[in-house]
Amino acid sequence: MFLDRNHMFHAIAMYISMTTAIFLIFAYAPTDKMQGIVQKIFYFHVSSAITMFFAFFVVFVASIMYLWKSSDWWDAVALSAAEIGVVFCTLVLITGPIWGRPIWGTWWSWDPTLTLTLVLWLIYVAYLMLRIDAHDPKRARFAAILGVVGFVDVPLIRWSVEKWRTLHPKPVLIQEGGTTGIESSAMLLTFVVCLGAFLLLFFYLLWERTSIAQSRHSLEVLRQEIDDLLTR
Amino acid sequence: MKNFWYLFAAYSTVWIALWVYTIRLSRKNKELQEELHDLQARVERVSTK
Numbered sequence: 001m002f003l004d005r006n007h008m009f010h011a012i013a014m015y016i017s018m019t020t021a022i023f024l025i026f027a028y029a030p031t032d033k034m035q036g037i038v039q040k041i042f043y044f045h046v047s048s049a050i051t052m053f054f055a056f057f058v059v060f061v062a063s064i065m066y067l068w069k070s071s072d073w074w075d076a077v078a079l080s081a082a083e084i085g086v087v088f089c090t091l092v093l094i095t096g097p098i099w100g101r102p103i104w105g106t107w108w109s110w111d112p113t114l115t116l117t118l119v120l121w122l123i124y125v126a127y128l129m130l131r132i133d134a135h136d137p138k139r140a141r142f143a144a145i146l147g148v149v150g151f152v153d154v155p156l157i158r159w160s161v162e163k164w165r166t167l168h169p170k171p172v173l174i175q176e177g178g179t180t181g182i183e184s185s186a187m188l189l190t191f192v193v194c195l196g197a198f199l200l201l202f203f204y205l206l207w208e209r210t211s212i213a214q215s216r217h218s219l220e221v222l223r224q225e226i227d228d229l230l231t232r
Numbered sequence: 233m234k235n236f237w238y239l240f241a242a243y244s245t246v247w248i249a250l251w252v253y254t255i256r257l258s259r260k261n262k263e264l265q266e267e268l269h270d271l272q273a274r275v276e277r278v279s280t281k
Binding site for chain 2: 019038041044201205208229
């Protein structure tokens with residue numbers, strides 16, 4: 001078997017929640033009366049956005065820890081979380097226009113929320129480009145600084161959703177005053193399961209990617225040892 | 233219910249692709265770690281001779 005016991009439990013929980021989410025979205029949650037079937041993109045779009053924010057928060061914390069401790073493990077966590085965050089940010093930027101076209105009548109609008117999300121994607125793509133040579137400590141430090149500074153865009157996006165009058169709707173999940181805008185309990189349950197599936201997927205990918213990054217580091221050390229043995 | 237099946241197909245395709253990707257990633261990672269341990273053991277044996 002290719003997984004240890006704890007990791008196997010995590011994988012099973014992830015696969016079950018993913019299957020349950022699909023079932024709930026299409027067989028349990030009611031279809032929205034105003035938007036119709038296209039509203040079901042909400043479960044994917046908002047879950048991706050929350051997971052993306054969480055991933056970039058992990059990059060932020062891991063980058064601070066790397067700058068403080070200079071530990072390769074924190075660097076590997078930051079790089080892995082940035083890779084996964086960019087994937088989820090891409091999902092947000094793809095599902096948003098698919099949802100927006102029939103509702104707004106346009107694929108894209110340069111309003112603050114959409115533009116700031118695109119900027120966030122560009123910041124972390126730049127982070128990944130900086131890390132093409134992952135073993136250069138100077139690049140790793142620059143990237144860590146970018147990982148910390150780039151996170152400033154995340155609260156700006158949240159703020160733009162709440163305060164700016166744009167095409168993008170106001171927060172649905174948690175509104176001002178702590179109430180939820182999801183009226184149907186079936187929709188809320190479906191959303192919670194879908195978000196759980198995305199977060200489990202995030203942690204699973206983070207574990208795997210960090211493990212691969214550590215193996216790469218061990219391989220570098222081993223290469224150095226072999227070079228030393230050959231030149232003896 | 234116009235476009236229901238398209239949306240269902242899109243969701244299912246992404247989910248199945250993620251399943252396949254995570255399984256492949258785990259398998260590759262496990263193989264890589266085994267190979268690395270094997271290589272480390274060999275280097276240790278050579279260096280202690």
